[in-house]
Amino acid sequence: MNLSSLLNSIHLDSSEIIPNIQVTGLHFDSRKIDKGNLFVAINGTESDGHHYIDDAVKAGASVIIGETALSHPLSVPYFKVENSRIALAQLASSFYGNPATRKTIIGITGTNGKTTTCYLLRHILEQAGIRCSLIGTVSHYVNGQEVPSENTTPDALTLHKLLHESQDPVVILEVSSHGLEQHRVEGIQFDYALFTNLSHDHLNYHHSLYDYFITKTKLFDQLKSSGKAFVSRYNNEWSNRMIDHLLTQKKTVLSVGIDETDDFILGELVSDHPCVFTLQYQEQNFPVNLPLYGLHNAWNASLTFLTAYVMGIAPQQIKKSLQSFPGVPGRFELYDHPKGAQFIVDYAHTPDAVLHCLKAIQNAKAKRIFHIFGFRGNGDPSKRQEMIKISSHASHQFILTLDDTNGVPLEEMEHQLHDLQKTFGGSNGTVIMDRTLAIQYVWGVVEDGDWVFISGKGPEHYKQNFHLPATSDRETIEFLQLDKKRTELYKA
Structure with missing residues (x-):
């Protein structure tokens, strides 16, 4: 890809002179650089990529992107940006042809239940005949094939590569707070975004529950103007705060809860070992049999029921799919x-x-x-x-x-x-x-x-x-x- 076209995706000083270079690939790990690659130097949690710029050049990098001033000149062009992580996401999207724009993108975030909710929703969609990629904690599934996962939300380069390779019309992303804070999903516009809950976790990284919550809200900032937010109000004050935040932002919000104001109401719970419960929507009652244990999974399933229903899946089809759900590896x-x-x-x-x-x-x-x-x-x-x-x-x-x-x-x-x-x-x-x-x-x-x-x-x-x-x-x-x-x- 021509460097000039690639750099159009990031904000550079208009006075920058961009040479006529063909970029053969992108990397932020200097050990993976091949001839003609663009290297993005990122100051990570364990090491600073700026320390490896010379190694990248020796390995064949033709262009360097970074966010600090260099102490010595390079033999290849260097472009300084405000945030290397954001630049990486923008460059990766451009290099792979902006693949997210050709998909229906669903993002799911929360402290607990993200993985189960992803698997439940994917199962419902595929049982309804809609091919669906899943990118998350346990594994990635693209074009019906399982791909090993290293992080809940992969780095931006891996993510856009997976989106590019996917021939599935729908992609479900499990979006972690680290992924949001580190701009791994930067630039992706979501058609649907789900919030499961928020509780005590990762406070060594976010410092407070409020900071953790604010990070979670960033997913919903990336909803399309026509996008919809779905919130589970399972005994969680942070769910109410999320709804208030989204309404303030003029987002379309639908909720599942136990109040008459909720769009879907979780009614009678007959059993949670496994789950047998009823969902109410307007004047309709939908009995659900789910082969999972725990009240929390009744709420996970209710959130996916609401989402699938709004996406146009018939209630009887959703019920049938939930009843045949095979479970999630490593979850109960x-x-x-x-x-x-x-x-x-x-x-x-x-x-x-x-x-x-x-x-x-x-x-x-x-x-x-x-x-x-x-x-x-x-x-x-x-x-x-x-x-x-x-x-x-x-x-x-x-x-x-x-x-x-x-x-x-x-x-x-x-x-x-x-x-x-x-x-x-x-x-x-x-x-x-x-x-x-x-x-x-x-x-x-x-x-x-x-x-x-x-x-x-x-x-x-x-x-x-x-x-x-x-x-x-x-x-x-x-x-x-x-x-x-x-x-x-x-x-x-």
Whole structure:
């Protein structure tokens, strides 16, 4: 692509002289640069790309974009911009032919429920014959093919490449607060935007719940003039604030809640294990059977029902699709124990998500509840106390174990877990650092009617090596299920 045409997408000083150069590709990682590429230097959370400009030039970069003044001249053109992340998004969109403009784009944000809501909506649309790409936490799905995911919302370059490759008319984006703050979806106009909820999370990054909320509102700033916002009002003051904010901005807002003012009303909840409930719209009642556990999933499903209905899907088709929903990898996945106990693997890593899952297990009439979880190194420390208190109150026994260390020394993580358990855990908590041995210990003590909740990682692979030959919580359980002769009770 010609450099002059490419740079039309970003704001440069009109006096800049743009040479006649053909750009062969874009990158913000100097290690991936090929001859003729444009390199965008970004000051990231772990390193500053401006330190690698010379490496990019040596690797063959023909143009450099950055946001700081250079200390020495380069042999290739350098263009200074105010914000490199915004420039990357704009350049990526232009390089790939502005692919988002040819799609119906749906963005879903919130603290909890984003992934499940994405999967529910995609299932409804595809069951109705509408091909749909999904870009999110667990995996990306483009043209019916699964693509590995590294972040909830990929970097702008990867995102526009996926949009360019997608031949599906609809794309659902799971949009994280980090993705919004770091301008990964910059320039994309959304046809529909959904808000699930907001609760305690990522305060090591956003500093306050209000800052976190304001970041979430940025998704709705990118709605098309004809776009629609959908808000779940599930027992959440931040949902009301979001509605007020959107109405002030003159956005079209539809809500699901329990008040007569809501567009869809969540009526009688017959069961939440699995979910059986009724949705009301004007004078119509829609009974829904959803093969998922927990009241929170009734709300997730209600939000997707509202969205699909407004998009033109017939209610009977939506009901049928929800009833056949196969679930989400790593979200309340159930595994059987030989003695009749149930093991659950879930991604829940916030106080609110843990509470909802434990309530669902209680409502399923669990005889005893065991909870296995940990905390990520360099994560949000302010939520740990609350999560331990919730688990201690709801569980017969909880086990603190290792999650990703993320560069924190193992000894420091162990000290933190023991200190947290001693300070906030009470007498029904213990620490088993090896995650696979923590699961094996509970595997050996459960009886018929017990439920075991393993939270925090969901489908993610372990980043540390553990005692049992497994790379995830799922694999640990499958090892214990299949290789009984080698399974020995780990003594806590």
